[in-house]
Amino acid sequence: MKNIIIIGAGPAGMTAAIYAADSGLNVRLIEKGMYGGQMTTTARIENYPGFPEIAGWELSQRMFDCVTKSGVTLTTDEVISISRSDSLFKVICRINTYEADAVIIANGVKRRKLDVPGEKEFAGRGVSYCAVCDGNFFKEKDVAVVGGGNSALEDAAYLCGVCKRVYLIHRRDEFRADEKYVRALDSFDNLERVTSHVPVRITGEDVLSGIEVKSTKTGEAHTIPVSGVFVATGLISDNDAYSEFVELSDDGYIESGEDCLTSTPGIFAAGDTRNKKLRQIVTACADGASAAKKALEYLNGVG
Numbered sequence: 001m002k003n004i005i006i007i008g009a010g011p012a013g014m015t016a017a018i019y020a021a022d023s024g025l026n027v028r029l030i031e032k033g034m035y036g037g038q039m040t041t042t043a044r045i046e047n048y049p050g051f052p053e054i055a056g057w058e059l060s061q062r063m064f065d066c067v068t069k070s071g072v073t074l075t076t077d078e079v080i081s082i083s084r085s086d087s088l089f090k091v092i093c094r095i096n097t098y099e100a101d102a103v104i105i106a107n108g109v110k111r112r113k114l115d116v117p118g119e120k121e122f123a124g125r126g127v128s129y130c131a132v133c134d135g136n137f138f139k140e141k142d143v144a145v146v147g148g149g150n151s152a153l154e155d156a157a158y159l160c161g162v163c164k165r166v167y168l169i170h171r172r173d174e175f176r177a178d179e180k181y182v183r184a185l186d187s188f189d190n191l192e193r194v195t196s197h198v199p200v201r202i203t204g205e206d207v208l209s210g211i212e213v214k215s216t217k218t219g220e221a222h223t224i225p226v227s228g229v230f231v232a233t234g235l236i237s238d239n240d241a242y243s244e245f246v247e248l249s250d251d252g253y254i255e256s257g258e259d260c261l262t263s264t265p266g267i268f269a270a271g272d273t274r275n276k277k278l279r280q281i282v283t284a285c286a287d288g289a290s291a292a293k294k295a296l297e298y299l300n301g302v303g
């Protein structure tokens with residue numbers, strides 16, 4: 001039986017694992033963190049067909065149940081790099097090295113940092129990148145959310161239900177987020193929009209006590225007193241481990257089309273990690289299925 005390794009257990013990786021296992025391949029799914037990827041840090045998902053509304057953790061669990069039912073080998077490890085000898089790929093991880101005839105990279109993306117003084121110092125002690133995971137630590141406290149996309153507005157809405165006051169800091173006047181998220185902000189009387197402001201530093205002595213922001217219009221700075229800062233400024237590629245094997249775009253995503261082929265035969269890319277226009281759960285799942293199908297063709301010598 002041919003072996004395939006799938007790197008990353010978000011929706012793309014889990015779908016690829018299900019399709020590959022159902023095709024009769026011996027599947028190892030490697031994940032360094034939580035099964036579900038970004039879904040696990042999303043409070044509610046409202047645009048995945050079949051579920052008018054579902055918690056991120058629950059959709060993750062349902063997908064994971066399908067994976068375990070398919071007889072996939074689950075491995076908790078972190079990929080460092082890939083090497084190759086003849087037609088066999090070696091996936092080198094922190095704990096072990098695993099061999100396979102084909103590899104699907106479905107490692108997703110990582111969060112963009114603010115890169116301002118105080119961010120590193122207070123990371124995990126007031127600065128958070130996951131409102132759903134850490135919001136409860138700030139019950140009845142004042143917090144700030146930075147960003148203007150869907151994630152920031154979702155986070156702000158979620159935190160309005162938990163915290164006393166939520167300052168939504170965005171560098172422009174208009175939000176990038178979908179209209180429904182922007183409209184939803186009007187229903188919260190404990191939300192304050194701080195638009196056309198950029199974060200300058202995160203302040204505090206032993207504990208985080210505020211975020212200094214500067215107006216992009218007047219250049220004036222002021223400090224907003226908060227106990228927590230939630231950063232939701234978007235996602236960036238995370239493909240350094242694979243750069244020797246697959247061609248990357250200027251911003252580090254794996255060059256690959258809808259067929260999930262990469263510049264190296266036998267290595268496929270699925271989900272947010274590849275250069276694509278629409279990054280959604282449903283498009284990640286679609287990639288997972290396509291990548292598994294293409295991998296099967298490659299292993300059968302017809303791809």
Ligand code: NAP
Pocket residue numbers: 046047112113114146147148149150151152154170171172175176198199232233234235279
């Ligand atoms: P995003 O859409 O890229 O938004 C990032 C936001 O952060 C933008 O408003 C951006 O400002 C701001 N920003 C970037 N760098 C910054 C900096 N250094 N300082 C201050 N602000 C900064 O990222 P996202 O919200 O994480 O969403 C990522 C993807 O996931 C998107 O495709 C999104 O649609 C998708 N998503 C979908 C859903 C859903 O469908 N339910 C939910 C969450 C996320 P500018 O606007 O000025 O560039």
